[in-house]
Amino acid sequence: MNKDFLISSDFSYAQLDSLLETAARYKTGASSSTPLAGKSVALVFFNPSLRTRASMQVGIYELGGNPVILEPGSTSWTLEHRDGVVMDGDKTEHLKEFVRVLERYVSAIGVRTFAEMKDWETERTDPILNAFERYAGVPIINLESAMHHPCQSLADMLTIREKLGAGRKRVVLTWAWHPKPLPMAVPNSFALAAAQMGHDLVIAHPPGYDLDEELIESLGESVEITNDIDSAFDGADVIYVKSWGSKQFYGNTDQDIATRAQYRSKWIVDEEKMSRTNDAIFMHCLPVRRNVIVTDGVIDSPASVVIDEAENRLHVQKAILARLLGG
Numbered sequence: 001m002n003k004d005f006l007i008s009s010d011f012s013y014a015q016l017d018s019l020l021e022t023a024a025r026y027k028t029g030a031s032s033s034t035p036l037a038g039k040s041v042a043l044v045f046f047n048p049s050l051r052t053r054a055s056m057q058v059g060i061y062e063l064g065g066n067p068v069i070l071e072p073g074s075t076s077w078t079l080e081h082r083d084g085v086v087m088d089g090d091k092t093e094h095l096k097e098f099v100r101v102l103e104r105y106v107s108a109i110g111v112r113t114f115a116e117m118k119d120w121e122t123e124r125t126d127p128i129l130n131a132f133e134r135y136a137g138v139p140i141i142n143l144e145s146a147m148h149h150p151c152q153s154l155a156d157m158l159t160i161r162e163k164l165g166a167g168r169k170r171v172v173l174t175w176a177w178h179p180k181p182l183p184m185a186v187p188n189s190f191a192l193a194a195a196q197m198g199h200d201l202v203i204a205h206p207p208g209y210d211l212d213e214e215l216i217e218s219l220g221e222s223v224e225i226t227n228d229i230d231s232a233f234d235g236a237d238v239i240y241v242k243s244w245g246s247k248q249f250y251g252n253t254d255q256d257i258a259t260r261a262q263y264r265s266k267w268i269v270d271e272e273k274m275s276r277t278n279d280a281i282f283m284h285c286l287p288v289r290r291n292v293i294v295t296d297g298v299i300d301s302p303a304s305v306v307i308d309e310a311e312n313r314l315h316v317q318k319a320i321l322a323r324l325l326g327g
């Protein structure tokens, strides 16, 4: 087992399957072990959160541990992550000291750090998350980085398994219009985990909104990519919607906003599109903008599993924490 939990592809199918089994045991109450007794875990949030923050805090508590929440630039000092820079700007502390001090107190560090969406070639390498990993001796848990959100994708896989059983499903990941470009961590991680779990994956997005080429190549042959949102829904068992920004417009938000305007009325999950599916479940990581990404009629329908999906964050994260720190 890896020291860290950074990306699902660091883990084999058997290891992911085992994490899902453990999560299901925590959920049913079959397991109530407290492997974090006497241990503290730092949760470092560079960005806002409801689900990740609350579920990690509760999960650590339920495993017997103590969560320590830190918000660089707010409740702790602003942080520099680049090596060799002259720190005469607005950053007060270097990650090199931050991490090495913190690990004298805690047994693991969770990190949330979104893409700034300014420089694609740099941000696609996940520089801040990797700096944490480079300097830390304790396990690092990715709570959503510029490129990946593996805790979310594991909760997504648990939700699909609970609702539809363990077999191969036709899983559709679709882009939707949103007023501003968003990071692509969630779609990247969902696509990766769906492929790892052996699902038939369809990714639908408008021209120019491709995910990372290297990531797409890593998905293997069971992925189909289309620019046609209507036909993508045909026969789907799962509809997973998320908006993301175009790689070509990183650093140029206004151009992305102008380009995506043409997709506003078409790229939304509505009742008509859902009627083309095989009674698909509807999924979104939340938070979601109602009647922008998805209509009220769909998110409030029996097909919608978004609240169970959010609950599953708690159970999978307990499984991850127990596996990394329980030994």
Ligand code: CP
Binding pocket: 048, 049, 050, 051, 052, 053, 144, 152, 285, 286, 287
């Ligand atoms: N899905 C998710 O990560 O939610 P938060 O941003 O609220 O943590």
